[in-house]
Amino acid sequence: MKSTLSILAVSCAMGSAAMAADRTLTISVYSFAQDEYKEALYDPFEAICGCDVVVETGNSVERMAKIEANAADPVIDMAVISTQDALTLARKDLIAPLDPAKLTNFDKLYDTAKDPIGDHMAVGYTYYASSIVYRSDLVEIDSWGDLLGEELAGQVALPNITGTQGPLTVMMLGKALDAGTDLAPVITEIGAHADDIVTFYSRSSELVQLMNQEEVIAAPVGRFAWGSFEKSSLPFAWATPKEGQAGGMNVMVMTKNNGNEDLAYQFMDYWLSTEVQTKVAQMLVDSPANKDVVVSDEIAKNLTYGADVINALNIMPAAEIVDNRAAWVEQWNTEVIQ
Amino acid sequence: MFRNRREGLALALPAAIFSTLLFLVPVAILLSEAFRSDTGFSLQGYVDFFASPLNRSVFLRTLKLGVLVAGSAAIIGYAAAFCIVNLPGKARGTVFGMVVLPLMISPVARTYAWIVILGRTGIVNDAIVGLGLSASPIRLLFTETAVFLGLLQLFLPLMIISLVSAMENIPRDVIPAARVLGASWLNVFFKVILPLTKEGLVIGGTLVFTGALTAYITPAILGGSKVLMLETLLYQKVNVSNDFVSASVIAMILIAMSFAANLVLKRIATARS
Amino acid sequence: MRHFANWGILGLTLIFLIGPFVIIILAGASAGPNLAFPPEGLSLKWYAKVFTIESFRASFVLSMALAVFGTITALVLGIPAAYALNRYDLPGAETIRTIVAAPIIVPGIIVGLALLRYVVVPMNVTVTVALFMAHTALVLPYAVRVVSSSMHNLRADMEEAAVLLGCSRMQAFTKVVLPNIRGGVLAAFILGFVTSFNQVPVSLFLSGPGVRTLPIDMLAYMEITFDPSIAALSALLAFMSLAIVFVAERLLGFSRYV
Numbered sequence: 001m002k003s004t005l006s007i008l009a010v011s012c013a014m015g016s017a018a019m020a021a022d023r024t025l026t027i028s029v030y031s032f033a034q035d036e037y038k039e040a041l042y043d044p045f046e047a048i049c050g051c052d053v054v055v056e057t058g059n060s061v062e063r064m065a066k067i068e069a070n071a072a073d074p075v076i077d078m079a080v081i082s083t084q085d086a087l088t089l090a091r092k093d094l095i096a097p098l099d100p101a102k103l104t105n106f107d108k109l110y111d112t113a114k115d116p117i118g119d120h121m122a123v124g125y126t127y128y129a130s131s132i133v134y135r136s137d138l139v140e141i142d143s144w145g146d147l148l149g150e151e152l153a154g155q156v157a158l159p160n161i162t163g164t165q166g167p168l169t170v171m172m173l174g175k176a177l178d179a180g181t182d183l184a185p186v187i188t189e190i191g192a193h194a195d196d197i198v199t200f201y202s203r204s205s206e207l208v209q210l211m212n213q214e215e216v217i218a219a220p221v222g223r224f225a226w227g228s229f230e231k232s233s234l235p236f237a238w239a240t241p242k243e244g245q246a247g248g249m250n251v252m253v254m255t256k257n258n259g260n261e262d263l264a265y266q267f268m269d270y271w272l273s274t275e276v277q278t279k280v281a282q283m284l285v286d287s288p289a290n291k292d293v294v295v296s297d298e299i300a301k302n303l304t305y306g307a308d309v310i311n312a313l314n315i316m317p318a319a320e321i322v323d324n325r326a327a328w329v330e331q332w333n334t335e336v337i338q
Numbered sequence: 339m340f341r342n343r344r345e346g347l348a349l350a351l352p353a354a355i356f357s358t359l360l361f362l363v364p365v366a367i368l369l370s371e372a373f374r375s376d377t378g379f380s381l382q383g384y385v386d387f388f389a390s391p392l393n394r395s396v397f398l399r400t401l402k403l404g405v406l407v408a409g410s411a412a413i414i415g416y417a418a419a420f421c422i423v424n425l426p427g428k429a430r431g432t433v434f435g436m437v438v439l440p441l442m443i444s445p446v447a448r449t450y451a452w453i454v455i456l457g458r459t460g461i462v463n464d465a466i467v468g469l470g471l472s473a474s475p476i477r478l479l480f481t482e483t484a485v486f487l488g489l490l491q492l493f494l495p496l497m498i499i500s501l502v503s504a505m506e507n508i509p510r511d512v513i514p515a516a517r518v519l520g521a522s523w524l525n526v527f528f529k530v531i532l533p534l535t536k537e538g539l540v541i542g543g544t545l546v547f548t549g550a551l552t553a554y555i556t557p558a559i560l561g562g563s564k565v566l567m568l569e570t571l572l573y574q575k576v577n578v579s580n581d582f583v584s585a586s587v588i589a590m591i592l593i594a595m596s597f598a599a600n601l602v603l604k605r606i607a608t609a610r611s
Numbered sequence: 612m613r614h615f616a617n618w619g620i621l622g623l624t625l626i627f628l629i630g631p632f633v634i635i636i637l638a639g640a641s642a643g644p645n646l647a648f649p650p651e652g653l654s655l656k657w658y659a660k661v662f663t664i665e666s667f668r669a670s671f672v673l674s675m676a677l678a679v680f681g682t683i684t685a686l687v688l689g690i691p692a693a694y695a696l697n698r699y700d701l702p703g704a705e706t707i708r709t710i711v712a713a714p715i716i717v718p719g720i721i722v723g724l725a726l727l728r729y730v731v732v733p734m735n736v737t738v739t740v741a742l743f744m745a746h747t748a749l750v751l752p753y754a755v756r757v758v759s760s761s762m763h764n765l766r767a768d769m770e771e772a773a774v775l776l777g778c779s780r781m782q783a784f785t786k787v788v789l790p791n792i793r794g795g796v797l798a799a800f801i802l803g804f805v806t807s808f809n810q811v812p813v814s815l816f817l818s819g820p821g822v823r824t825l826p827i828d829m830l831a832y833m834e835i836t837f838d839p840s841i842a843a844l845s846a847l848l849a850f851m852s853l854a855i856v857f858v859a860e861r862l863l864g865f866s867r868y869v
Contacts, residue, residue, distance in 0.1 A: 055820060338395065349691035361714050443635065503798060
């Protein structure tokens with residue numbers, strides 16, 4: 001019994017050690033590139049604000065579940081997530097509208113990043129294009145329709161409908177098949193080809209592995225994963241399909257009634273500043289949403305960079321995804337997975 | 339048997355109370371969502387769940403793979419455990435250590451190893467093509483076979499450990515005695531070994547079957563979204579559709595399946611002895 | 612002849628069980644950027660990289676603490692329970708057995724979610740404590756069942772004889788029962804330790820800012836990149852566990868009891 005008590009005491013001590021500093025900002029971010037963010041963003045910000053930045057990472061679903069579970073007494077002050085996840089949180093009344101006046105860098109943002117989901121519930125901090133990665137020595141890709149073609153049968157992977165990339169791929173396949181705005185017939189068409197598709201992946205790192213071991217020779221993927229393909233010794237290429245590239249945006253949100261709004265605004269504003277956005281872009285971590293960022297051609301080539309590129313992206317409105325996702329998943333489960 | 343019940347309860351209750359308060363109560367609250375509706379108690383969640391053909395096929399696949407994995411583990415487990423207990427002391431420790439070893443490795447890493455092994459350019463396909471069994475590599479990843487292998491590799495050690503620790507308690511001279519008296523090996527197994535190791539088989543079988551049902555990483559990675567199992571479906575319900583009712587229904591089904599497996603195994607064990 | 616068959620069966624079983632491990636060790640020693648077998652050239656750079664990843668160090672300490680303290684707590688609760696269930700004619704023994712065994716059959720993700728929604732949040736419990744609770748509860752079934760199984764075959768009359776010969780009940784327990792179930796306890800500890808250390812689904816929801824178990828951290832790392840450092844880390848962890856088993860064997864004669 002004594003040992004039980006001392007163990008509890010130890011674990012309590014471990015729990016509270018992290019809460020030692022006076023002012024603490026707790027943020028929830030994607031797990032990727034944490035070393036780079038630490039150098040370009042967290043450490044400099046800690047020096048400026050004299051506070052501690054506590055970082056929670058994980059995939060967006062877990063992070064959202066935690067924000068929801070802790071709604072009464074928010075642990076997280078600000079989070080970065082996808083537009084559709086932000087909209088889901090907004091509809092559940094878990095996040096607060098942002099006041100652009102408190103963000104000095106707001107006017108420097110591309111217009112689509114200023115109020116991506118309406119009511120100023122979120123602000124975009126990075127864009128990404130989405131296209132098809134393929135083995136240039138084995139196939140030639142110039143349309144999204146090629147994904148369901150003869151040539152790739154048995155060697156193609158698609159993103160799962162449940163992830164961020166899935167709806168984008170279905171949308172672009174719809175364009176290739178001239179299906180209009182209703183995606184149901186497109187999902188039916190994917191279902192008809194289900195046997196030709198190796199898997200419906202949910203993590204881009206998984207796809208990188210599959211493509212490196214030649215299980216898959218073409219698949220749609222977000223530009224943020226391109227770096228992993230480029231490092232490979234195999235000849236991978238980034239397609240420029242005739243229907244164009246799909247695209248998405250990640251946004252910042254403020255949890256409701258977190259009591260730490262001032263610090264959170266200060267942090268958001270710092271992240272959107274030309275200085276930080278440039279640093280993060282040069283590390284090839286995030287493509288900038290700040291128009292004033294200037295990078296070399298060499299860097300730009302690896303990012304989703306510049307007004308021309310960003311304005312040409314086919315971005316799916318968050319509301320469309322949130323409103324239809326349940327129906328898509330249902331149809332996908334019956335027609336594609338079975 | 340000691341008769342002082344109060345003393346016995348004082349020893350057993352702390353564990354039961356701990357499990358109840360810190361584990362069963364929160365889980366029960368969550369599971370009760372599977373029976374809740376606007377009007378009070380409802381079984382609609384279950385009706386809806388089994389109305390979907392996808393859910394039905396996922397349920398059957400999970401049951402099938404669970405039984406296959408547990409059955410294969412029992413067969414291999416008995417053979418291996420029997421060999422292990424017959425080894426001389428030193429070799430026995432080494433071999434037992436090697437059986438335990440895979441349990442030490444994170445399931446995440448073990449599953450990823452199978453991606454490399456079963457891939458189109460992996461050693462299994464190299465062997466198949468090399469031996470002329472197939473002209474071109476066959477697709478093994480994202481099939482039920484891959485999930486079966488992954489799960490078996492993951493949980494076989496639990497079966498072997500349970501059986502070894504049950505078999506060590508068989509008095510050393512029983513089996514030779516039965517053999518000398520003219521019993522065939524099959525007879526020895528069913529009349530001597532099985533009755534004396536039933537506890538181990540029940541424990542091992544339940545552990546393996548339940549493990550196979552509730553494993554998440556293996557079906558997620560080796561089966562992907564094309565070979566959904568109940569646990570991956572449950573994950574999808576929580577994570578993607580935020581559908582806690584369906585998730586609770588699936589959890590109830592999984593729990594019921596584990597209980598049923600435990601009962602069936604106990605029944606088999608007692609029927610044989 | 613029988614010897615040969617024995618080793619044949621064991622050999623095949625061990626290849627099936629250990630093969631993937633060998634592949635992981637070698638894949639971790641690859642000079643190339645991807646997880647591959649055979650590896651693209653040999654190098655120890657991925658093994659070296661593991662130690663440079665800061666978050667792995669913190670999550671390793673947390674996982675280690677959870678596994679050790681959680682398992683010890685489970686044994687402190689579990690051994691008396693196993694003993695009582697075997698030696699006493701308890702009212703509701705079957706119920707107690709079921710309750711204690713329950714954590715094993717509840718899908719981990721439900722456990723994590725339930726604890727987060729109904730314990731951590733409303734009761735303001737820290738994530739670390741919730742993790743400790745969850746891991747102890749998860750290990751408890753192993754503690755009770757494995758210890759119970761090794762007690763099951765130990766004849767009660769030896770202990771009764773000890774009592775008749777003048778030992779107190781406690782003495783009878785420590786002198787007769789404990790030495791005989793030592794192997795079971797050790798097996799339960801090792802099983803519990805690895806169960807806790809490798810636990811993924813329960814911990815998935817039970818992580819907080821700066822508090823994350825090692826497997827969750829590894830999973831998070833793998834969401835970003837598939838480089839061989841995860842293979843290297845897994846191999847190192849396995850060697851660590853192997854060392855624990857080896858020491859257990861040396862100190863207590865593990866194999867004599869298991």
